[in-house]
Amino acid sequence: MILTRSPLRISLGGGGTDLPSYYSQFGGFSLAAAIDKYVYVAVSAPFAEGIVLKYSTIEKVFKVEEIQHPILRESIKSLGLKTPQIEVSTIADIPSGTGLGSSGSFTTGLLKALYTHKKLTIHADELAKLACEIEIDILQEPIGKQDQYIAAFGGISAFDFHRDGQVSVNPLKLSPQTMFDLEDNLLLFFIGTTRSASDILRDQDEKSKSGNLDMIDNLHKIKELGISSRDSLLDGDTKAFGLLMHEHWLTKIKRGSGISDNHINDLYELGRANGAVGGKVVGAGGGGFLMFYASNRDRLRRTMKDANLTELRFSFDFEGTKVVFS
Numbered sequence: 001m002i003l004t005r006s007p008l009r010i011s012l013g014g015g016g017t018d019l020p021s022y023y024s025q026f027g028g029f030s031l032a033a034a035i036d037k038y039v040y041v042a043v044s045a046p047f048a049e050g051i052v053l054k055y056s057t058i059e060k061v062f063k064v065e066e067i068q069h070p071i072l073r074e075s076i077k078s079l080g081l082k083t084p085q086i087e088v089s090t091i092a093d094i095p096s097g098t099g100l101g102s103s104g105s106f107t108t109g110l111l112k113a114l115y116t117h118k119k120l121t122i123h124a125d126e127l128a129k130l131a132c133e134i135e136i137d138i139l140q141e142p143i144g145k146q147d148q149y150i151a152a153f154g155g156i157s158a159f160d161f162h163r164d165g166q167v168s169v170n171p172l173k174l175s176p177q178t179m180f181d182l183e184d185n186l187l188l189f190f191i192g193t194t195r196s197a198s199d200i201l202r203d204q205d206e207k208s209k210s211g212n213l214d215m216i217d218n219l220h221k222i223k224e225l226g227i228s229s230r231d232s233l234l235d236g237d238t239k240a241f242g243l244l245m246h247e248h249w250l251t252k253i254k255r256g257s258g259i260s261d262n263h264i265n266d267l268y269e270l271g272r273a274n275g276a277v278g279g280k281v282v283g284a285g286g287g288g289f290l291m292f293y294a295s296n297r298d299r300l301r302r303t304m305k306d307a308n309l310t311e312l313r314f315s316f317d318f319e320g321t322k323v324v325f326s
Contacts, residue, residue: 001044002116003325006109007034007317008100009150010282010291013248014226018144018161019201020136021208022219028161029223031230032150034317037093039105043113044087052087074134075110079118098190099283104147107131108321116323124320128152142205154320158230178236183316185238185294187301189309191264191287200258221251239277242293246278270307275300
């Protein structure tokens with residue numbers, strides 16, 4: 001049996017400029033960090049013939065084309081396994097639809113497990129490229145490339161998305177003090193709702209393709225804020241980073257009504273009034289996790305607990321998608 005784990009992520013700046021509809025015209029930039037919450041994928045060869053898939057449901061089929069789960073189907077197909085005898089099981093620390101990039105993590109973890117099962121090696125860059133090809137090019141999902149790359153590489157990295165589709169991965173060389181400060185003062189709280197990011201991202205994608213000036217100007221601003229966020233972290237100025245998070249959030253919610261609502265806005269303002277310098281909803285928006293950079297984390301924790309929000313404590317992951325058992 002092969003068992004892989006692939007980290008989830010938090011987006012720290014520039015999110016949304018990693019979609020092809022934007023970066024193919026202007027080039028994109030994003031900043032993200034992998035965290036120690038994981039998607040696990042197990043691949044084994046069962047005694048019985050057929051393909052057995054265990055995720056939120058169970059599938060048993062005899063041909064790849066019969067697989068209902070699109071990512072599982074296209075990932076198995078990418079290895080040329082037309083009638084494999086294989087079993088795939090998945091489990092995650094955090095449910096999907098919470099804004100932590102679970103789809104990208106699942107795809108990289110699955111591909112890593114399948115390649116290892118076939119005694120093939122695949123580098124992190126190749127892994128991320130193949131995951132993007134499956135989700136974006138083949139399945140036509142209106143998503144970006146950030147999640148697959150940060151899952152594959154791990155760490156805290158800046159990504160340049162070039163117009164020709166190439167991606168430059170730039171791990172941030174942060175001081176130990178800055179790293180500790182981020183881990184201590186970046187706090188995640190579950191809002192209590194999950195959502196699909198597809199509708200929000202599809203709206204952005206369509207407007208970018210059609211040349212909607214409001215959307216494009218908004219994404220230009222988001223990219224600038226992402227670059228400034230990177231520079232603040234490299235300078236060790238985490239307070240400036242927190243203030244940029246606030247500006248980033250105010251800019252992001254102008255993209256569309258689905259990104260936030262009155263409940264999220266009230267929780268965000270409650271956090272800002274009780275120990276948070278800045279914050280955002282992680283991911284495309286609409287639900288999932290609120291992330292704050294705190295100046296007074298004890299006060300913020302008490303306030304969010306009183307508001308019935310559950311905190312997700314985390315550390316950074318620097319290993320990326322890897323085989324943990326074979």
